[in-house]
Structure formats: C-alpha cells, structure tokens
Amino acid sequence: MSLSTRALGRALLLGACAWPALALADEAAPNTVDSVIVTGARNPEDPPVVQDARKRLSETPGAVSVISQESYRSRFAVGLDDVLRDAPGGYAQKKWGGDIRISIRGSGLGNANHNRGLLIAQDGVPLNEADGFGDSQIADPLNTRFTEVYRGGNALRFGGALLGGAINMVTPNGRNAGFDNRVRIDGGSFGLHREHLAAARVFGDWDVYVAATNQRGQGWRSQSQQNIQFGALNIGRSFGEDREVRLVINGSNINQEIPGALTRTQFDADARQPAPGNYANDQGRNSRGVRTSLRTTWRLNESTVFEGAVYGVWKDLDHPIFQVIDQESRNYGAFGRLDWDGEIGGKRADAYAGLWLRSGDLDSNFYVNVKGARGAPTSRTRQNADAVDVFAEGRVFVTEQLALVTGGTWGRAERDYQQYRVPGVASTFDLKASKDYEWFAPRIGVLWEDKTGTQVFGNVTRSVEPPNHGSLSPTGTGFAPVKPQEAWTAEFGARGRRGPLTWDVTVYRAWLDKELLQFTVAPGIPASTFNADETVHQGIEAALDWEIAKGLRLRQTYTYSDFRFRDDVQYGDNRLPIAPKHFYRAELRYQHPAGWFIAPSVEWSASDIWVDYRNTTQAPSYAVWNVGAGYAVNERISLFLDVRNLGDKDYISNVQAQIAAKAASAAYWPGDGRSVFGGITLDF
Numbered sequence: 001m002s003l004s005t006r007a008l009g010r011a012l013l014l015g016a017c018a019w020p021a022l023a024l025a026d027e028a029a030p031n032t033v034d035s036v037i038v039t040g041a042r043n044p045e046d047p048p049v050v051q052d053a054r055k056r057l058s059e060t061p062g063a064v065s066v067i068s069q070e071s072y073r074s075r076f077a078v079g080l081d082d083v084l085r086d087a088p089g090g091y092a093q094k095k096w097g098g099d100i101r102i103s104i105r106g107s108g109l110g111n112a113n114h115n116r117g118l119l120i121a122q123d124g125v126p127l128n129e130a131d132g133f134g135d136s137q138i139a140d141p142l143n144t145r146f147t148e149v150y151r152g153g154n155a156l157r158f159g160g161a162l163l164g165g166a167i168n169m170v171t172p173n174g175r176n177a178g179f180d181n182r183v184r185i186d187g188g189s190f191g192l193h194r195e196h197l198a199a200a201r202v203f204g205d206w207d208v209y210v211a212a213t214n215q216r217g218q219g220w221r222s223q224s225q226q227n228i229q230f231g232a233l234n235i236g237r238s239f240g241e242d243r244e245v246r247l248v249i250n251g252s253n254i255n256q257e258i259p260g261a262l263t264r265t266q267f268d269a270d271a272r273q274p275a276p277g278n279y280a281n282d283q284g285r286n287s288r289g290v291r292t293s294l295r296t297t298w299r300l301n302e303s304t305v306f307e308g309a310v311y312g313v314w315k316d317l318d319h320p321i322f323q324v325i326d327q328e329s330r331n332y333g334a335f336g337r338l339d340w341d342g343e344i345g346g347k348r349a350d351a352y353a354g355l356w357l358r359s360g361d362l363d364s365n366f367y368v369n370v371k372g373a374r375g376a377p378t379s380r381t382r383q384n385a386d387a388v389d390v391f392a393e394g395r396v397f398v399t400e401q402l403a404l405v406t407g408g409t410w411g412r413a414e415r416d417y418q419q420y421r422v423p424g425v426a427s428t429f430d431l432k433a434s435k436d437y438e439w440f441a442p443r444i445g446v447l448w449e450d451k452t453g454t455q456v457f458g459n460v461t462r463s464v465e466p467p468n469h470g471s472l473s474p475t476g477t478g479f480a481p482v483k484p485q486e487a488w489t490a491e492f493g494a495r496g497r498r499g500p501l502t503w504d505v506t507v508y509r510a511w512l513d514k515e516l517l518q519f520t521v522a523p524g525i526p527a528s529t530f531n532a533d534e535t536v537h538q539g540i541e542a543a544l545d546w547e548i549a550k551g552l553r554l555r556q557t558y559t560y561s562d563f564r565f566r567d568d569v570q571y572g573d574n575r576l577p578i579a580p581k582h583f584y585r586a587e588l589r590y591q592h593p594a595g596w597f598i599a600p601s602v603e604w605s606a607s608d609i610w611v612d613y614r615n616t617t618q619a620p621s622y623a624v625w626n627v628g629a630g631y632a633v634n635e636r637i638s639l640f641l642d643v644r645n646l647g648d649k650d651y652i653s654n655v656q657a658q659i660a661a662k663a664a665s666a667a668y669w670p671g672d673g674r675s676v677f678g679g680i681t682l683d684f
Contacts, residue, residue: 036065036086036557037504037543039497041453049176050146059350059395061405061445061457062154062491063089063506063541067147069172074597074630076186076642076677077141078194078215080120080167086587088504088557089151089541091579093654095669097219097226097256098137099285101578101654104151105489105510106537106563107164109578110518110657117465117485117516118164119155123171123248125293125311130331130360131385131415131468132162138252138289138315140230142184142196143211145172151541152489152508153443153461159335159356159389161409161441163463163487163510163537171248173234174200174207179683182211186640186679190224192217194679209234220672221259223274223283229253242299250291258283258321261656261666271650271670282320282372289315308336324367324374333358344396351394359386362469377422383469384416393443401448405459408442413466417479433478437466439486454496463487463510471516471529483531487512493541500547509538517576519613519659534566535576551593556586565613574615577657582606587628595632600625609655611668617661619668622651641678648674 040058042051050068057064065087077083081092081100091103103109107117115134120127122144128134148168150157155166172178177200187193198211213230229252236246260275260283277283293311300306312332319325337354362383368375393407419431445459465485472479493506514531540560547553561583563576575581587601602625608618625647630640653671661667 036067036071036088037495037502037545038064038066039453039495039502039504040449040455041497047176047178053146053148053170057148057150058453058455059447060150060154060157061395061403061447062459062461063151063493063504063508064154065089065149065151065504065543067149069141069145072141073681074638074640075628076188076640076679079141080136080139083141083144083147083169084149084167085585086543086555086557087149088543089506089539089559090149091559091561091583093669094672095261095654096221096259097224097285098228098254099256099258100136102136102167103579104149104164105508105539106561106576106579107162108516109563109576112518112656116468116471117162119158119160119162119166121158121166121168122250122291123293124158124168124295124309124335125248125250125291125313126331126333126358127291129329129362129385129468130333130358130387131383131413132465133468133470135287135315137254138250138287138291139169140213140232140252142213143171143198143230143232143250144169145176146170151506152491152510153441153459153463156391156393156407156409156443156461157337157352157354159354159391159409159411161389161411161439161461161463162465163485163489163512171209171232171234171250172198172200172211173209173236173246174202175236177209181684182681184679184681186677187217188642188677189675190218190220192219192677205238207236207238219257219259220675221272221274221670223257223259223279225257227255239298242297242305244297246295246297248293248295252287252289254288255286256284258285262668262670263664263666264668265663266666267650267652267668267670272673275666277322280371281322281369283369284320284372286318287315289313303340303342305339306336307339308334310334320369320372322369323378324369324372326365326367326374327362329360329362331358331360348397348400349395351392353392354390356387356389356391358388360384376424378425379428380420380422382418382420385414385469387411387413395447401450403447403449405445405447406443408440410440411438411464413437415466415469415472415479417469417472431478433472435472435479437464437484439464439484452496452498454494454498456494458490458492460488460490463489465516467516467529471518473528480529482516482529483514485512485514485516485531487515487537502545504541504543506541507539508541509536511536517613517657519657532565533568535564535568536566537561537563539563551591553589553591554586555589557584559583571613571615574613575610577610577612578655580605580607580609580621597628597630599628601628602626611655611665612658612661614660617658617665619652619655622649622671624649624651624671636683638681639679640681641676643674643676645672645674 084092150165182198184196194215215228231251233249260278295309317327335356341350366379391409395403417433422428441462443461467482489510491508495504512535515535561579565571584604589599591597604623611617
C-alpha cells in the first residue's frame with residue numbers, strides 16, 4: 001500500500017470516527033444550500049426549482065445528484081468538468097480545450113475522444129448522436145439552471161440502459177432564472193475572456209428566457225486557441241398548474257485548436273508544448289450546431305401527468321486531425337412519459353412508463369490534411385442509426401417507510417452503413433453493412449426513508465450498450481465483429497442530513513461481459529475497439545458536507561474505482577487503465593456575514609494510474625491546490641476570484657489507453673499550470 005493510499009485511508013477513518021459525535025453535537029444546526037447531495041428532505045434555502053428537482057430524484061432507489069447553478073456561480077466554470085467537480089462517482093477531466101473525458105463507473109473509459117456509455121442531454125434532448133456517440137462541448141454551464149446526474153441504472157427515467165447512466169442539464173426559463181437581467185464578464189490567464197448576457201421575463205401566461213455567451217482564449221499550451229459562442233432561447237406558455245408547452249432552442253459555434261497528447265519524454269521536457277504532428281497539421285475541431293425541442297408537461301388528472309417532446313438536432317463538423325474530417329449530422333426523435341401517483345391495494349404507490357424514439361443520419365467525408373486545409377478526398381460514407389426504448393418503473397410502499405421498486409427497459413437499435421468508392425483511391429470501394437440489436441434490461445430495488453428524510457437504498461440493474469459506428473469499424477466484408485457490452489450492477493447506499501452533516505455514500509459492483517475497450521493505434525489515429533471477455537467495475541462514491549460552524553463549511557467527495565479484467569487469457573486480473581483508484585476533492589469555505597468568502601480546495605488523484613492493459617507503465621499521482629474568493633457587493637453585484645494550481649505543478653491530467661505503453665507512446669495529457677480568473681456578475 002502506497003503512502004498516499006495510507007494517508008487517504010487515515011483521513012477517511014478519522015472523519016468516520018468523528019461523524020457520530022459531530023452529528024449529536026448540534027442537531028439544531030441550520031441547513032445550508034447543498035449543491036450536489038440529494039436527500040429525502042427539502043432544503044428551504046434551495047431555490048424552489050432546485051428543491052423540486054432534488055425531491056423528484058430522491059424517489060430513485062439509487063445514486064443521484066443535483067447540481068444547482070448557485071454552486072458554481074462564484075467560480076470559473078466553462079465545461080462539464082467544472083460543473084461536476086463536487087459530484088461523487090464521476091470522472092471528468094479535461095484533455096484539451098472543451099474536450100473532457102467523462103466517465104461514470106468506468107463507462108466508455110477507454111474511448112479515444114468525447115463520450116460513450118453515458119447519456120448526456122440538455123433539457124432532455126440528447127447531446128449524443130443516435131448511435132450513442134456523444135459530445136459534451138456543446139453545452140454552456142452559464143445557460144444551465146441545474147444539472148441532474150443519474151449514476152448507473154438509475155437513469156431509467158430517460159429510457160436506455162447504459163452502464164454510466166445519464167447527465168441532464170436543464171436550461172433556465174423566464175419563471176425560474178432568478179433574475180430579470182444578467183450581465184457577467186469574466187476572464188484571466190492565457191488570454192481567456194467570456195461575456196454572458198441573459199434576460200428572463202414573465203408576461204401573464206407566457207414566459208421567455210434568452211441568453212448569449214462569447215468565449216475566447218489562447219490556452220495554457222501552444223496550439224490551444226479557442227473561439228466559442230453559445231445561445232439559448234426558452235419560450236413557455238402556461239395553461240394552469242402542471243400544464244405548459246415550451247419551445248427550447250440551443251445553439252453553439254465552437255472553434256478550437258488541438259494541442260495533442262505527449263510522450264512521457266515530451267511531457268517531462270516541456271508540458272506546454274504541442275504534439276509536433278498537431279502543430280504541423282494545424283489540428284483542430286470546429287463545429288456548429290442547433291438543438292430544438294417542443295415540450296409539454298400536462299396534468300391529465302389528480303394522479304397522472306404526461307411529459308413529452310419532439311426534438312431535432314443539426315450539427316456540422318470540420319475536424320482536421322490525422323485527416324480532415326467533414327461531417328454533417330441530423331438527429332431527431334420523440335419521447336413521452338406518464339407519471340402516476342396513487343394507491344395499490346390501499347398502499348401508497350407511484351409509477352412511470354414511457355417511450356423514446358430516435359433516429360440519426362451522418363454524412364462523413366475524409367480528406368488529406370494539408371496543414372489544416374482539405375486536400376484530396378480519401379473516404380466518403382453515410383451512417384444511419386435508429387433506436388427505440390420502452391421503459392417503466394413502479395414503487396409500492398409496503399410500509400410507510402419502505403418501498404419496493406421494479407422496472408425495466410426494452411430496447412432495439414439499428415446501424416446502417418454505406419461506403420462509396422472514391423475515384424483514384426484504391427483502398428475505397430462500394431460497401432453496405434447493417435446490424436440490429438435487441439435487449440431487455442430489468443431492474444429491482446428497495447428504498448427506505450425515515451421521517452427526517454434519511455434514506456437507505458439498494459438495487460440490481462442490467463445494462464446493455466450496442467457498439468456505435470466508430471466502434472464497429474467496417475472492414476472489406478462489413479462490420480467488424482464487435483458485440484454489445486452487457487453488465488449486471490448491484491449497488492447499496494445511504495443519504496441524509498443530521499445536524500451539521502449531509503452525506504451520500506454508495507457502494508457498487510458491476511459484472512461486465514464483452515466490455516467495449518479501446519487502444520491507440522498510432523499517434524493521431526483514432527483508437528480501435530475490441531470486446532474484453534469478463535471485467536469487473538466496483539467502487540465507492542461518497543460525499544460529505546460538514547457545517548463546522550456558522551459560515552464555515554467543509555465539502556468532501558471521494559471516489560474509489562477498482563476496474564479490472566477477470567481471468568482474461570491475455571491480461572489476467574490486470575487493472576484497466578485511465579481511472580485512478582483513489583480520487584478525492586475537498587473545499588473549506590468560510591462565508592463572512594459581510595458578504596465575502598474564501599475557499600481553499602484540493603484535487604488529489606491519490607494513486608498512480610495505469611497507462612496500458614498490460615500494466616507495464618503508470619502515470620504519477622498528483623495533488624493540486626486551488627483557492628477561490630468572492631464578495632457580494634449587494635443583492636445585484638457580486639465579484640469572484642478563482643486561482644488554480646497554486647504551486648504551478650506539472651501533472652498528467654489523464655492518459656490514453658495503450659496495449660503496451662512504449663517510450664514513443666503519445667498517451668499523456670498535461671493538466672493546466674497556474675492560472676488566475678476573476679469576474680463580475682450584475683443582476684438587475
């Protein structure tokens with residue numbers, strides 16, 4: 001056992017020993033706003049819209065979180081890694097610009113880029129393509145009222161059956177934004193600046209929210225320049241209590257350079273340098289997109305509410321990497337869900353049932369990369385995907401405090417691929433390939449809640465993930481023989497509030513069959529996908545908020561991740577690369593009655609991480625110290641200062657999986673050096 005592991009274990013043991021005494025010390029301690037933890041009891045200091053979200057998620061017999069915009073308003077948050085910072089169980093680390101490696105319980109962990117195995121949505125509209133490939137860059141934290149995190153099988157409410165679950169970012173509307181007009185200006189190191197304008201209005205039965213964000217910066221590393229714009233429009237019409245129709249439009253324009261992963265030698269020599277090939281070929285990622293949904297919530301009677309939507313997403317991608325990728329995609333779909341609340345046999349009960357339909361097509365063209373510009377064409381394909389999920393879940397309270405929960409989802413997915421011969425390119429030819437998948441994923445659970453809102457829960461859930469188009473990698477005779485990933489996950493946990501303490505702890509174990517894993521083929525070339533035989537993902541997701549004294553609060557999250565092969569022919573019981581075994585974050589915040597605060601914090605990846613499946617090479621552990629501060633001048637004006645990586649430490653943020661790491665393996669993504677950001681927000 002390493003020194004860092006022992007130290008972390010002692011810190012957790014000390015906190016556990018102090019817990020009972022502290023909880024009994026002051027049962028009447030006032031509540032504080034919880035930015036992440038969901039409990040069965042409402043917190044009166046939460047905004048009503050966040051209270052409602054926490055109450056709804058607390059009905060889930062499993063691991064869930066709610067992150068309000070208030071929790072990161074007084075710091076610099078430009079991506080999902082900043083938003084999810086205090087949420088236990090998730091691994092969200094920036095690689096470059098807005099590209100973030102996001103994984104929950106090891107979902108899509110080895111994916112070379114973007115997201116797989118986790119549904120990421122905005123206002124219920126998937127940011128994933130219809131085949132499951134996702135892009136988290138196209139969501140703006142400043143245009144997010146709150147974020148819902150459903151870990152693992154607890155995302156059944158959205159349909160689907162993915163190992164990681166779902167993250168849903170909800171756009172503000174004219175009724176819940178919390179202001180009439182907002183101007184926010186922030187910026188700081190590496191030439192980064194951001195301007196945000198928003199307005200919210202209510203006109204009788206109508207309401208409207210409109211916002212725009214502009215963001216530009218040079219980046220800590222060379223070849224990291226970015227130019228980003230976001231827009232949001234949310235128009236609603238109310239027809240009485242729990243009856244409304246709402247039009248939501250979100251748009252994005254993202255232009256970013258890609259500095260690339262480094263070899264270990266390059267990182268040690270100069271962590272700020274770009275990968276030579278990325279610089280020479282001016283690699284980048286430029287995309288434009290519009291997402292539109294027409295939604296309704298409609299109470300049918302005292303016990304039944306219908307929620308549904310139709311949506312469409314358009315995206316255009318210009319992506320010069322090892323080749324220039326030119327893609328245009330269109331995704332559209334519809335979902336509907338009935339929520340019922342009543343009695344069965346004299347017992348309190350509730351249930352929901354729904355349908356989710358989605359379809360997408362993508363036109364993809366590859367060209368020779370000539371210093372970032374398009375050269376001769378090398379590939380032309382068309383990729384279609386269709387999917388349907390039918391899902392339901394019900395709870396029956398066999399006693400006033402104990403509920404039994406059961407549900408499941410039936411799903412079907414189709415993949416169609418057509419490749420066209422490119423004149424003059426001998427390696428191309430006409431090809432058609434298709435594949436269908438079908439599954440049923442059941443779920444059973446139990447939820448106990450006492451009168452104070454403390455909850456104990458457990459569940460067993462099956463998950464299924466069919467491969468996306470990138471994973472299927474068509475060969476000369478059709479799709480590569482990649483099979484769907486399947487898993488059974490069992491989890492047990494507790495959450496609640498007692499005196500000055502609010503806690504959320506979950507223990508889980510997932511038994512995976514045919515896990516979809518990836519490895520880097522060569523520098524700059526996307527990874528290949530293969531099915532492992534049997535693997536195990538197990539861990540602990542814990543959060544503890546402690547109000548030490550009035551105005552002084554310690555927030556802690558800890559994630560233990562043990563992901564490994566199981567009696568594999570090639571890799572035995574080796575650990576899977578990328579995820580650190582121990583990951584800890586803590587923030588000690590003092591809020592003075594005069595309106596100012598100071599908040600030192602630490603991010604501690606407390607164990608070395610494996611780089612390759614053969615477990616021959618590791619990236620070192622690290623601890624990065626930060627400090628935040630702010631001042632509320634009055635109810636309208638607030639200021640903040642956010643200083644990161646105080647020690648200017650060179651550290652490896654995350655790695656890209658290899659079969660066997662070598663000296664020439666470009667597998668290491670450097671974390672940013674010391675940076676200082678500040679900003680002002682004006683509400684009027």
